[in-house]
Amino acid sequence: xENTQIDIAEAEDFVRQHHAEHxxxxxxxxxxxxxxxxxxxxxxxxxxxxxxxFGARVAWRNSSRCIGRxxxxxxxxxxxxxxxxxxxxxxxxxxxxxxxxNKGKIRPVITIFxxxxxxxxxxxxxxxxxxxxxxxRGTDGGVLGDARNLALxxxxxxxxxxxxxxxxxxxxxxxxxxxxxxxxALVDIPADAVLEVPLSHPELPWLGALGVKWHAVPAISNMxxxxxxxxxxxxPFNGWYMGTEIGARxxxxxxxxxxxxxxxxxxxxxxxxxATLWRDRALIELNRAVLHSFGEAGVTITDHHTExxxxxxxxxxxxxxxxxxxxxWSWIVPPxxxxxxxxxxxxxxxGELLPNFFPAAKTGCPVVH
Amino acid sequence: xENTQIDIAEAEDFVRQHHAEHxxxxxxxxxxxxxxxxxxxxxxxxxxxxxxxFGARVAWRNSSRCIGRxxxxxxxxxxxxxxxxxxxxxxxxxxxxxxxxNKGKIRPVITIFxxxxxxxxxxxxxxxxxxxxxxxRGTDGGVLGDARNLALxxxxxxxxxxxxxxxxxxxxxxxxxxxxxxxxALVDIPADAVLEVPLSHPELPWLGALGVKWHAVPAISNMxxxxxxxxxxxxPFNGWYMGTEIGARxxxxxxxxxxxxxxxxxxxxxxxxxATLWRDRALIELNRAVLHSFGEAGVTITDHHTExxxxxxxxxxxxxxxxxxxxxWSWIVPPxxxxxxxxxxxxxxxGELLPNFFPAAKTGCPVVH
Ligand code: HEM
Ligand code: HEM
Numbered sequence: 001x002e003n004t005q006i007d008i009a010e011a012e013d014f015v016r017q018h019h020a021e022h023x024x025x026x027x028x029x030x031x032x033x034x035x036x037x038x039x040x041x042x043x044x045x046x047x048x049x050x051x052x053x054f055g056a057r058v059a060w061r062n063s064s065r066c067i068g069r070x071x072x073x074x075x076x077x078x079x080x081x082x083x084x085x086x087x088x089x090x091x092x093x094x095x096x097x098x099x100x101x102n103k104g105k106i107r108p109v110i111t112i113f114x115x116x117x118x119x120x121x122x123x124x125x126x127x128x129x130x131x132x133x134x135x136x137r138g139t140d141g142g143v144l145g146d147a148r149n150l151a152l153x154x155x156x157x158x159x160x161x162x163x164x165x166x167x168x169x170x171x172x173x174x175x176x177x178x179x180x181x182x183x184x185a186l187v188d189i190p191a192d193a194v195l196e197v198p199l200s201h202p203e204l205p206w207l208g209a210l211g212v213k214w215h216a217v218p219a220i221s222n223m224x225x226x227x228x229x230x231x232x233x234x235x236p237f238n239g240w241y242m243g244t245e246i247g248a249r250x251x252x253x254x255x256x257x258x259x260x261x262x263x264x265x266x267x268x269x270x271x272x273x274x275a276t277l278w279r280d281r282a283l284i285e286l287n288r289a290v291l292h293s294f295g296e297a298g299v300t301i302t303d304h305h306t307e308x309x310x311x312x313x314x315x316x317x318x319x320x321x322x323x324x325x326x327x328x329w330s331w332i333v334p335p336x337x338x339x340x341x342x343x344x345x346x347x348x349x350x351g352e353l354l355p356n357f358f359p360a361a362k363t364g365c366p367v368v369h
Numbered sequence: 370x371e372n373t374q375i376d377i378a379e380a381e382d383f384v385r386q387h388h389a390e391h392x393x394x395x396x397x398x399x400x401x402x403x404x405x406x407x408x409x410x411x412x413x414x415x416x417x418x419x420x421x422x423f424g425a426r427v428a429w430r431n432s433s434r435c436i437g438r439x440x441x442x443x444x445x446x447x448x449x450x451x452x453x454x455x456x457x458x459x460x461x462x463x464x465x466x467x468x469x470x471n472k473g474k475i476r477p478v479i480t481i482f483x484x485x486x487x488x489x490x491x492x493x494x495x496x497x498x499x500x501x502x503x504x505x506r507g508t509d510g511g512v513l514g515d516a517r518n519l520a521l522x523x524x525x526x527x528x529x530x531x532x533x534x535x536x537x538x539x540x541x542x543x544x545x546x547x548x549x550x551x552x553x554a555l556v557d558i559p560a561d562a563v564l565e566v567p568l569s570h571p572e573l574p575w576l577g578a579l580g581v582k583w584h585a586v587p588a589i590s591n592m593x594x595x596x597x598x599x600x601x602x603x604x605p606f607n608g609w610y611m612g613t614e615i616g617a618r619x620x621x622x623x624x625x626x627x628x629x630x631x632x633x634x635x636x637x638x639x640x641x642x643x644a645t646l647w648r649d650r651a652l653i654e655l656n657r658a659v660l661h662s663f664g665e666a667g668v669t670i671t672d673h674h675t676e677x678x679x680x681x682x683x684x685x686x687x688x689x690x691x692x693x694x695x696x697x698w699s700w701i702v703p704p705x706x707x708x709x710x711x712x713x714x715x716x717x718x719x720g721e722l723l724p725n726f727f728p729a730a731k732t733g734c735p736v737v738h
Contacts, residue, residue: 284649333707337648
């Protein structure tokens with residue numbers, strides 16, 4: 001084990017920030033003394049429930065790639081720090097999904113598992129999101145399913161996952177969780193925990209017959225949450241979808257479901273040249289289908305115009321609170337009609353604030369990379 | 370006059386680069402000696418024709434916001450360094466427009482006027498582009514024309530410009546050129562020098578009846594060209610349009626012609642909520658109209674899909690030549706369907722290379738700002 005003691009300055013900054021933003025907590029000195037003593041004795045310290053909640057919410061507030069930050073205070077924090085055994089982590093991920101789904105009225109939720117402590121290995125979720133669709137390479141080289149998950153699917157198969165008898169384009173992958181010193185887990189997600197929305201279109205009936213669907217809850221499960229010097233490598237979190245994530249990326253990207261050429265053909269568009277903008281037209285109809293279908297199904301979703309407006313409101317509020325709000329233009333501006341959204345026509349603060357979420361460490365998972 | 374001598378190091382870097390990229394020019398030492406002597410004697414130096422041509426082309430190559438750089442070697446350079454009197458500058462801008470228009474087969478052209486020399490004031494073109502449409506504020510507070518040009522229009526009127534008897538949304542503004550020590554010029558651009566394309570749509574006949582049009586040649590006229598330490602404050606340049614510049618910005622931006630609500634209404638779209646994506650649908654049809662109309666009129670234009678592909682080709686070529694190619698993601702990714710273009714899915718070198726184009730200095734024009 002390399003790091004035997006956490007970064008005291010970072011811990012102190014965080015505790016001070018927590019108190020500064022919550023004057024009701026009283027003077028910070030007593031808590032600082034506690035934290036110092038605990039670090040001196042154990043190399044680390046344990047967040048209070050209030051600190052954990054505040055830290056997770058501020059990590060969201062500081063996520064410079066996230067356009068959905070207006071509601072950062074509403075994040076529901078599930079404290080599962082006692083859980084580190086892979087099978088238990090997987091089971092709690094399923095529970096996370098149920099709590100977040102809430103019959104379609106999606107709730108932003110984070111579940112925080114055991115931290116990385118000196119000498120204590122922490123669990124690591126290998127799935128990028130809790131719900132991911134499998135990808136199978138056919139004998140012709142084509143891919144059935146979400147090509148983004150080819151490696152994850154391969155790993156699941158190697159570890160003994162039994163795919164459905166008839167493989168389909170939307171087979172939910174099992175959760176895979178590792179933790180040094182434990183048996184790795186491979187746990188199927190019960191079908192009734194995964195709310196899915198079948199796609200249909202307000203005017204194009206054939207689109208509803210394609211059998212395309214998407215899951216309701218985007219829950220990123222492989223990012224590391226860092227609060228006050230402490231790493232939580234397993235801390236899946238979710239909001240609700242912005243339609244373009246599904247309609248302009250997951251179902252449209254060339255290396256994902258790549259549906260646009262097919263949709264354009266079915267729409268009868270002139271595909272003889274790029275200048276007919278057939279891609280753009282198919283894209284808009286696919287995105288209409290996504291927003292329409294989630295709406296019909298009563299599943300929370302947002303469109304990129306509304307969400308851009310909300311983000312500007314968030315910026316105003318942060319400014320009024322005297323805080324910098326770093327934002328990454330290339331992630332904030334939506335992939336559809338960027339120029340139409342007000343977030344396009346301005347610059348943002350840059351910089352990286354703490355607490356925050358970080359990409360899974362390359363070394364965190366000895367199997368996948 | 371503050372700067373009495375130009376930056377020798379920058380001059381030397383440029384001359385070395387010119388020779389390095391043109392081995393046929395032979396050893397650089399003789400030319401360097403000449404340049405040093407000339408700077409010592411006069412405080413500046415005069416570019417050879419070859420240097421001026423190379424410098425302007427490389428300034429384009431280094432324009433990190435420009436997606437159209439694949440053809441940088443084809444830039445036609447018009448050497449008008451002897452011209453500094455405002456009326457003559459204006460007349461040569463008109464001539465630039467004719468050369469560039471080429472009956473619709475647009476040619477990338479730059480016209481380079483007198484440089485800024487120690488003690489010698491250079492001309493400054495006040496118009497942002499050679500062709501700009503006037504904007505008039507109505508008594509109801511509304512704007513007729515291109516709201517972006519309200520200040521420029523006001524200035525023209527103050528200087529005695531006679532707008533058409535019946536003011537319209539597409540009245541071409543006069544060229545305004547200043548130069549210390551000279552009478553400022555206000556010169557109408559002859560109608561036959563301004564090729565314009567009336568907008569029509571392949572399927573929506575009413576769109577063709579709206580009387581919307583745009584000019585064929587985008588010629589930026591207020592950026593400063595800097596080559597080897599020498600500033601050319603007046604060096605208008607043009608390429609051809611990428612359709613989105615007209616269809617997604619000039620005609621669509623809220624603070625420009627703001628046509629989308631009107632087009633959506635005429636299309637009969639459901640505008641009751643953002644989630645119907647009526648803005649996006651109107652946007653695509655407007656952009657189809659632009660590409661269709663320029664095509665029908667035989668005027669060179671490019672679409673954002675094709676141009677994105679070309680830009681990646683350019684990057685490959687630059688890499689193969691061992692050169693860095695700085696690019697500004699937020700300018701390179703088009704404002705329509707960004708996620709569909711390959712330029713979206715990667716990062717770029719940053720940094721600012723010389724020669725290059727720079728925004729008009731705030732102090733360059735004592736009148737407008
Ligand atoms: C409540 C509704 C939410 C919406 C509409 C929303 C929207 C988005 C969108 C559109 C992206 C870009 C995704 C992409 O292009 O791949 C994003 C990224 C991100 N969001 Fe949110 N978000 C929400 C909630 C949350 C929550 C609850 C958290 C954390 C607690 C969060 C943290 C992040 C982070 C860390 C990223 C960057 C992910 C990465 O680097 O791959 N968001 N969000
Ligand atoms: C040949 C066809 C060309 C195409 C299709 C093209 C395309 C574009 C586009 C789409 C932009 C962004 C404009 C905006 O969003 O306002 C741009 C910016 C720019 N281009 Fe090009 N371009 C071309 C030729 C040229 C030429 C000939 C030059 C100079 C010699 C040039 C220099 C620049 C510069 C300096 C900018 C940034 C302008 C600013 O900062 O406002 N381009 N170009």
